[in-house]
Amino acid sequence: MIKFLQVLIDGTLVGLVYGLVAISFVVIYRASKIVNLSQGEVLVFGALFLWTFTLGMKAIGYNVPLWLGLLITIGACIAFGFLLERFVFRPLIGQPAFAIFMASIALLVMLRGTAQLVWTAETRPFPAFLPGGALQLGPFVVTTKLLIGAIFTILLTIGLHLFFTRSRRGLRLAAVAEDHNTALSLGVSVRGAIAVAWILGTVVATFGAIVFLSGRIVSLEVASIGFKALPVALLGGLESIRGAPLAGVLIGIGEAVAMTYLDPLTNGVASNVLPFAVMIGVLLIRPQGLFGWKKIERL
Amino acid sequence: MLPTGIHFSSYTGEAAILKTGRAKLGVAALLLALAALPLLSGSYLVGIGTQMFITLIAVYGLHVTVGMAGQINIAQSAFVGVGAFAAAKLSSLGLPFWAVLPLSAIITGLVSVLFALPAARVKGFYLALTTLAAQVLFPIVILGLPQDWLGGLVGLPVQPLNIAGYNIGSPKQFYYFTFVLMLLSSYAVFNLHRSRLGRAFKAVRDKDVAAEVMGIPVLRYKITAFFAGSLFAGIAGACTAWFLQFVTIESFTLFASVWYLGMLIVGGVHSPVGAILGVVFITLFQEGLHEVATMVMRGQSHAVGGAVFATTNIVLGACILLALIFEPRGLAHRWSVLRAAFQLWPFPRQ
Numbered sequence: 178m179i180k181f182l183q184v185l186i187d188g189t190l191v192g193l194v195y196g197l198v199a200i201s202f203v204v205i206y207r208a209s210k211i212v213n214l215s216q217g218e219v220l221v222f223g224a225l226f227l228w229t230f231t232l233g234m235k236a237i238g239y240n241v242p243l244w245l246g247l248l249i250t251i252g253a254c255i256a257f258g259f260l261l262e263r264f265v266f267r268p269l270i271g272q273p274a275f276a277i278f279m280a281s282i283a284l285l286v287m288l289r290g291t292a293q294l295v296w297t298a299e300t301r302p303f304p305a306f307l308p309g310g311a312l313q314l315g316p317f318v319v320t321t322k323l324l325i326g327a328i329f330t331i332l333l334t335i336g337l338h339l340f341f342t343r344s345r346r347g348l349r350l351a352a353v354a355e356d357h358n359t360a361l362s363l364g365v366s367v368r369g370a371i372a373v374a375w376i377l378g379t380v381v382a383t384f385g386a387i388v389f390l391s392g393r394i395v396s397l398e399v400a401s402i403g404f405k406a407l408p409v410a411l412l413g414g415l416e417s418i419r420g421a422p423l424a425g426v427l428i429g430i431g432e433a434v435a436m437t438y439l440d441p442l443t444n445g446v447a448s449n450v451l452p453f454a455v456m457i458g459v460l461l462i463r464p465q466g467l468f469g470w471k472k473i474e475r476l
Numbered sequence: 477m478l479p480t481g482i483h484f485s486s487y488t489g490e491a492a493i494l495k496t497g498r499a500k501l502g503v504a505a506l507l508l509a510l511a512a513l514p515l516l517s518g519s520y521l522v523g524i525g526t527q528m529f530i531t532l533i534a535v536y537g538l539h540v541t542v543g544m545a546g547q548i549n550i551a552q553s554a555f556v557g558v559g560a561f562a563a564a565k566l567s568s569l570g571l572p573f574w575a576v577l578p579l580s581a582i583i584t585g586l587v588s589v590l591f592a593l594p595a596a597r598v599k600g601f602y603l604a605l606t607t608l609a610a611q612v613l614f615p616i617v618i619l620g621l622p623q624d625w626l627g628g629l630v631g632l633p634v635q636p637l638n639i640a641g642y643n644i645g646s647p648k649q650f651y652y653f654t655f656v657l658m659l660l661s662s663y664a665v666f667n668l669h670r671s672r673l674g675r676a677f678k679a680v681r682d683k684d685v686a687a688e689v690m691g692i693p694v695l696r697y698k699i700t701a702f703f704a705g706s707l708f709a710g711i712a713g714a715c716t717a718w719f720l721q722f723v724t725i726e727s728f729t730l731f732a733s734v735w736y737l738g739m740l741i742v743g744g745v746h747s748p749v750g751a752i753l754g755v756v757f758i759t760l761f762q763e764g765l766h767e768v769a770t771m772v773m774r775g776q777s778h779a780v781g782g783a784v785f786a787t788t789n790i791v792l793g794a795c796i797l798l799a800l801i802f803e804p805r806g807l808a809h810r811w812s813v814l815r816a817a818f819q820l821w822p823f824p825r826q
Contacts, residue, residue: 287793293786446620453609
């Protein structure tokens with residue numbers, strides 16, 4: 178029983194990390210109607226920026242404090258978001274969804290190539306932002322950094338949710354997520370929305386990288402978390418900020434349970450297949466996800 | 477656009493793929509040149525030619541699913557992989573070549589139907605996500621299956637192709653084998669455009685509601701489109717297995733899928749000529765880049781591989797983006813504009 182509860186706790190905490198990455202999908206979609214398949218690569222970019230401005234600078238003799246490195250990284254993320262908006266997505270406004278979807282795939286190979294060319298494929302340590310170790314709560318063990326990450330995810334969810342549903346600017350972004358042409362005809366700046374979307378998406382992805390990678394190893398393979406978070410974003414509903422962490426917890430628990438009880442029987446397949454089985458199930462049963470807007474095109 | 481003075485007295489002439497004598501001559505010359513290539517050149521060009529034929533067959537399949545029926549498929553490389561593993565397994569069981577090839581195509585088609593079923597509920601981008609799931613699940617499932625089924629992490633060795641007692645082991649023989657398969661696929665794809673099935677695909681792509689009203693069962697045709705596209709993938713996969721004589725999951729990644737899609741988009745989604753142009757253009761570009769990289773970084777071979785892979789990815793991504801932004805109709809459109817200008821000369825082009 179204690180083992181089962183421990184599995185639940187671990188699953189919840191890891192699931193909230195997935196939720197955090199899923200939020201970075203959702204903010205981009207919620208503000209620009211772009212499902213960005215390259216989100217995993219964006220996360221790796223954030224992580225590599227952070228490495229460059231902290232440990233990388235240290236290696237060439239400049240000792241940058243952690244908080245300053247984080248600030249520079251956020252600045253770099255903002256510049257990165259602007260760059261993507263200006264050169265990739267602005268020319269595609271008003272194009273069919275197929276073009277925008279393909280652009281995000283093209284971006285995936287391009288970002289992967291750039292990361293490999295600039296930072297090379299070697300693995301490097303990630304600065305330890307969050308304290309390592311684990312808390313002992315009665316019979317249970319809770320990883321400290323995941324706990325801090327979980328609290329941060331919940332606070333961020335509340336903040337972003339208020340921004341998108343209460344503030345004037347956030348509501349304008351919702352119009353863009355509904356339809357580009359309608360938004361334009363109502364005087365909403367789609368360009369501005371896309372820029373905001375990418376800046377938010379990159380910054381949130383970087384936070385995700387901090388929680389996920391703190392004190393661990395950065396490599397290009399980390400990008401695969403993007404494909405793990407995509408089912409989470411779909412389950413929660415692509416328009417729903419609040420849905421993402423909840424769906425993350427559900428999938429995290431499912432994965433942890435499958436890992437503990439089913440993997441020994443299935444040669445390790447069950448926990449890997451589960452998120453995608455959930456994704457196909459969601460598409461078949463409730464395509465808008467748990468909290469998404471019900472406007473999925475049906476036959 | 478046809479040159480002046482060409483008239484048709486029957487619909488058959490109007491609907492022909494090669495409408496003029498000059499077009500027939502041009503294609504005949506091209507085919508002759510391709511057939512003569514192994515006699516005149518070294519093994520390097522023959523290898524590239526073979527690889528191009530195999531890739532072209534896979535991209536034809538993508539053209540049917542994505543270009544004709546309008547269903548995004550980002551798992552073509554996984555489907556090619558299914559075909560390759562099926563061919564490897566079936567030929568290791570001792571089945572002859574004429575059974576292995578169609579069987580692996582059909583197995584691939586059936587697997588793709590499995591992932592096309594959500595078309596009953598969702599469409600467009602959401603349907604594309606199920607193909608993404610197919611691509612991500614492919615290596616997980618192969619690795620999870622018992623090692624003696626499909627080889628797991630190690631992969632499966634494949635016996636050289638054997639047709640009716642003759643070994644098709646040498647690169648030149650295999651070049652002709654893939655050449656013939658490529659010709660058959662081209663024949664199928666070009667004719668699909670003027671068949672009932674092809675017209676139904678295009679109706680579904682242009683407006684599925686209107687297609688339904690015209691009496692086309694949309695769901696069935698969407699699933700058929702995936703099945704048809706994957707038949708090509710299966711054939712390409714079987715060829716890959718015999719070409720490499722070894723199959724591992726390493727050859728069938730998401731990146732390969734993006735390459736296939738990139739070739740199709742750069743060439744032009746809506747015409748089979750686009751598939752040909754895209755495959756030729758991107759393959760030549762890739763090989764050229766490889767050559768340059770080996771020349772520039774001679775002696776540092778360990779660094780070359782990674783940098784070349786990185787650069788080709790950047791170039792491919794840039795090509796796709798440029799094509800999407802500046803010429804969504806692809807090289808095929810440029811080609812037809814060029815041809816029209818040539819045929820109208822000396823009159824100004826339209």
